[in-house]
Amino acid sequence: MFYEIEYDSGPVPGVGKFVLKPQKIEEPETNEIRELFGRMRDIARTHRRTYDYTRFFDNRVRLGNAVVFYEQGRFMEDFTDDFAGNTPFSQYFPYYQMMGYEQLRTYFTWRTEVRKKNVADTSLSYAFLYIYELLSNIGASDPQDGLDKLMFFWKQFKAYNSSIDTYVIKWLKDYHIYYELPKQFSEFVEQNDLTEFYPSLTQTDGSFELFCSISKYDIRKSNFCTNETAPMISDCFSAVLEKIKQDFEVAGMNFSGALFCPTRKIVGWTPFRGALFHPWVKQTDRQVVLSENEIYLCKDNNWTTSSVLTTEKGRLFIGYVMKKMESVLREITKYKFKLTANTSMINADTIRILEKAGLFIEQIVTTAVLEYHREATKTVVTVDHASLARIRHEAQRTQESLIVGSAYMPFADPQ
Secondary structure: OOOEEEOOOOOOOOOOEEEOOOOOOOOOOOOHHHHHHHHHHHHHHOOOOOOOOOOOOOHHHHHHHHHHHHHHHHHOOOOOOOOOOOOOOOOOOOOHHHOOHHHHHHHHHHHHHHOOOOOOOOOHHHHHHHHHHHHOOOOOOOHHHHHHHHHHHHHHHOOOOHHHHHHHHHHHHHHHHHOOOOOOHHHHHHHOOOHHHOHHHHHOOOOHHHHHHHOOOOHHHOOOOOOOOHHHHHHHHHHHHHHHHHHHHHOOOOHHHHHEEEOOOOEEOOOOOOOOOOOOOOOOOEEEEEEOOEEEEEEOOEEEEEOEEEOHHHHHHHHHHHHHHHHHHHHHOOOOOOOOOOHHHOOHHHHHHHHHOOOOHHHHHHHHHHHHHHHHHOOOOOOOHHHHHHHHHHHHHHHHHHHHHHHOOOOOOOO
8 A cells, every 4th residue: 555765876866766665564453332333334334325314304304314314213222331432413403324423322321321221411412312222122122112212211311401391292192093002192291191191081081081072972960970970980981981992892893983084184194293104013903992072093104194083873882872872870870760761762784784783782882881890899808817806816715615615514404
């Protein structure tokens, strides 16, 4: 790579001659971490689309970047580091490909500590990069674990920089829509004291309140529904609804599809808008109803959103279920006034379809209410084995004293 110039007393003063001499090339020191980063960067080269960070505002570029980010994130998922330096980083839609060697080491060292639940302040771009990972479940065993880690990080890091609030709040809702979690979003909001951020859910929570708002019969206006009985009615309806859904599924019918339909204005929906996210999970066809004004539909792995409407048949059906449930509850709780619910409340076509599928809604509701009430009111007996042993011991001593006493008792004179 280099020539040595040797000057001598040639005919032209000041002019030297080039002398090519062998040079020993030293082997560079191996740096396993740098090599690992190199292999990570090679992932970007396998994609035809250029990994362009200068046009982050372009949606197509961002989607392409998200694919590379996801694959690189999976590649680096288990990497840990202990870099002593601290190099800042600032960029819209941050990702690994645009980070320098020391920035990567700074980030992965910080992430290593975060995973140990030691959340320290750092560049905001590093924080968003970690959030992007969790949205894709990078570093999480499953969606629930990803949600738990996201919540923990949000609560800790916002003490350093609360600007992440706006994004995390909207992404939490997307997270519940995109990943099929066991709990409803409304329940999650209530348990985590987030109702101030989702005011629409306080009006209708996608279950009891939502169905009351669309039902032809609003049980909340009944004299039977008081402050004391309201929790029981809500819980009972959840049990009844679950029973109906199970029976519909067994019969090969779609419960939500029979009740809900979107408005004519349907728009496409992209999960985690504003984040670098690649839709890596194959989505099942389903409807996610968050409130009477918010419904999300997935068909062939594509999402749309719209307001919720119910068919007239659906409103009549829910009205009957509500009224029949109350009728049975009044009877088993010995309420002073009875209530009659007739299946004539339901559209005749709905009745025919249900009976053809072997579904008899009056029987389903009655059974579900009785099962709920039996479980809710059953007495649980707990046996204290220590007390039981003591009772047996005392009984045995009493028995022995009676036997001893009778041995010395004189026979009674028959006269």
